[in-house]
Amino acid sequence: MYYLTNTPMVQIVHLSCGYGKKQVLKDLNLGFRAGNIYGLLGKNGTGKTTLLNTIAGLRFPQEGSLEVMKYSPGKRQPSFLEDLFFIPEEFQLPPVTIEQYQKYHSVFYPKFNPYEFDEYLKLFEISKREKLHELSYGQRKKVLISFGLAANTSLLLLDEPTNGLDIVGKSQVRKIIAGGFTDQKCIIVSSHQVKDLENLIDHIVIIDESGVILNQPLSFIAEKLSFKISFDQRDLEWSIYHEPILRGHAIVALNADGMENKIDLELLYKATVRQPKLMHSIFND
Amino acid sequence: MIMSELINFKRLTAVLGKNWFEYRKTYFLFFLSVAIFLAGWFIFVLVVIGNRFSMSPMDQSSLYFIGLYISGCLSGSFLYQDYTTKPRTQNFLTLPASAFEKLSSILFYGVLIFFIVYNLIYFVTDWAAVKIAGKIFSPAWQQSRGIAEPYMRFEVANPMSLNAERSIFYAGDNLDLLAAFFPIQSCFILGALYFSKNSIVKTIIFVFALLFAFLTLETRILLPSMPMGTMEAKVFSAYIIPDADGNEMIVAHPAWIRDAVAFAARFLFAPAIWVACYFRIKEKQI
Numbered sequence: 001m002y003y004l005t006n007t008p009m010v011q012i013v014h015l016s017c018g019y020g021k022k023q024v025l026k027d028l029n030l031g032f033r034a035g036n037i038y039g040l041l042g043k044n045g046t047g048k049t050t051l052l053n054t055i056a057g058l059r060f061p062q063e064g065s066l067e068v069m070k071y072s073p074g075k076r077q078p079s080f081l082e083d084l085f086f087i088p089e090e091f092q093l094p095p096v097t098i099e100q101y102q103k104y105h106s107v108f109y110p111k112f113n114p115y116e117f118d119e120y121l122k123l124f125e126i127s128k129r130e131k132l133h134e135l136s137y138g139q140r141k142k143v144l145i146s147f148g149l150a151a152n153t154s155l156l157l158l159d160e161p162t163n164g165l166d167i168v169g170k171s172q173v174r175k176i177i178a179g180g181f182t183d184q185k186c187i188i189v190s191s192h193q194v195k196d197l198e199n200l201i202d203h204i205v206i207i208d209e210s211g212v213i214l215n216q217p218l219s220f221i222a223e224k225l226s227f228k229i230s231f232d233q234r235d236l237e238w239s240i241y242h243e244p245i246l247r248g249h250a251i252v253a254l255n256a257d258g259m260e261n262k263i264d265l266e267l268l269y270k271a272t273v274r275q276p277k278l279m280h281s282i283f284n285d
Numbered sequence: 286m287i288m289s290e291l292i293n294f295k296r297l298t299a300v301l302g303k304n305w306f307e308y309r310k311t312y313f314l315f316f317l318s319v320a321i322f323l324a325g326w327f328i329f330v331l332v333v334i335g336n337r338f339s340m341s342p343m344d345q346s347s348l349y350f351i352g353l354y355i356s357g358c359l360s361g362s363f364l365y366q367d368y369t370t371k372p373r374t375q376n377f378l379t380l381p382a383s384a385f386e387k388l389s390s391i392l393f394y395g396v397l398i399f400f401i402v403y404n405l406i407y408f409v410t411d412w413a414a415v416k417i418a419g420k421i422f423s424p425a426w427q428q429s430r431g432i433a434e435p436y437m438r439f440e441v442a443n444p445m446s447l448n449a450e451r452s453i454f455y456a457g458d459n460l461d462l463l464a465a466f467f468p469i470q471s472c473f474i475l476g477a478l479y480f481s482k483n484s485i486v487k488t489i490i491f492v493f494a495l496l497f498a499f500l501t502l503e504t505r506i507l508l509p510s511m512p513m514g515t516m517e518a519k520v521f522s523a524y525i526i527p528d529a530d531g532n533e534m535i536v537a538h539p540a541w542i543r544d545a546v547a548f549a550a551r552f553l554f555a556p557a558i559w560v561a562c563y564f565r566i567k568e569k570q571i
Contacts, residue, residue: 059570081380086379094306108380109381
């Protein structure tokens with residue numbers, strides 16, 4: 001019922017987490033709400049996977065608190081786990097056919113919809129009679145994504161879902177994730193390949209070593225910032241971030257006229273990583 | 286915690302079904318290798334060592350326990366080594382079932398099914414070996430070799446027999462050997478859950494280190510602090526102190542101490558290690 005209220009499905013307060021003495025996440029404050037597809041971005045080693053692991057209950061917080069659907073993930077209660085599906089970057093599937101995999105795994109997910117699973121596999125052009133261990137890495141990933149979406153869990157976590165997929169595969173994954181999304185669900189997609197998230201996410205979270213440096217809905221970002229290609233040198237002086245392209249410069253600037261424009265995620269990401277304080281002041285002041 | 290979060294029969298059967306379905310080939314290959322090991326051993330005994338005592342009760346029970354310990358400890362380590370790789374651990378930990386149900390599945394296949402199937406395999410191979418030995422080393426064979434001693438006919442050492450005379454465990458020490466097996470096998474299961482790499486080697490080192498620590502405690506601390514003497518052969522039963530005249534003073538422990546220790550060794554050590562396994566599953570992180 002999180003989609004009916006404004007309560008975050010995932011509530012992170014002053015969370016610190018790491019491996020032994022090495023803290024990967026420090027004093028993190030975040031909330032993830034139902035009805036959104038979040039893009040979790042950050043450089044390698046900034047803790048994206050650690051954050052997803054912690055939300056899934058695979059790692060325990062060292063400090064702070066974490067509440068996911070009113071559960072403490074570290075307890076790994078069955079009722080919590082059956083409403084969450086995590087697709088990690090590295091995964092292993094048993095040497096069985098897809099049909100058999102469905103038969104023995106779907107029983108654990110009460111909201112699993114076999115028709116949806118068939119539909120997703122059809123879109124990916126994968127037969128259910130195929131043996132999982134005989135499929136390529138990309139195909140196995142597509143099966144797992146199909147299963148995760150068909151499980152209809154309230155929370156779906158995807159860690160680098162487009163890694164290992166070809167161009168067509170990436171596009172299919174985006175379409176299927178967007179197609180399987182409902183207001184009752186919250187999807188968090190972590191990636192360091194920013195372009196892969198375009199036309200999929202509606203909220204962006206960028207983290208770095210210091211914590212969250214951007215956490216905004218794309219609609220709000222589009223109101224505040226403009227992304228354009230400019231040939232005018234004066235535009236560069238007023239830009240938040242710019243980089244040369246084949247002709248002219250790609251720039252991120254303040255959206256002075258308030259007209260919504262298409263967000264270039266890669267530029268947004270670069271601007272945020274280079275100018276974190278400026279971006280913070282734009283969105284929070 | 287709500288009871289259904291700890292155990293739910295439907296979920297437990299789903300976990301058992303999933304485990305069987307995914308690992309049935311591994312189980313089959315494992316038990317096949319156990320059968321080959323036992324059959325190979327019997328063939329070796331009959332062909333290479335081959336004499337009229339080849340299938341003595343002692344030989345049969347020795348092989349039973351050697352096979353049980355080796356395959357039991359290997360199964361404890363190898364069959365659950367999967368949980369030491371990161372992707373498999375992720376699957377295992379995020380599977381919507383309680384730690385108790387996951388552990389039950391491990392113990393069901395690793396301890397109960399293993400023990401039943403091992404006994405069946407042993408009985409079949411031992412039965413065949415004893416029958417073959419009976420045919421080869423017959424009275425006629427003895428006569429042809431000029432062996433004058435009376436012919437000794439050996440029975441199949443049936444591990445499932447409740448008849449004390451025919452059961453492999455009828456001798457008291459054998460029963461203790463069987464009782465010791467379950468805690469040791471459980472140590473290997475715990476090792477597979479605890480160590481992320483080379484669990485079998487680390488578990489062997491750990492078990493020997495524990496044994497070494499126990500012996501050091503006994504020989505270096507406990508015995509030097511006691512009057513000169515020796516322990517009774519039966520552990521925890523009595524301590525014998527000889528005096529200058531050659532007489533012996535026996536300090537007997539109350540019988541309940543030995544009974545309690547024997548009871549703990551037979552029935553409590555293994556469950557205690559299973560409890561440790563349960564908490565290990567609960568606290569496991571990747």
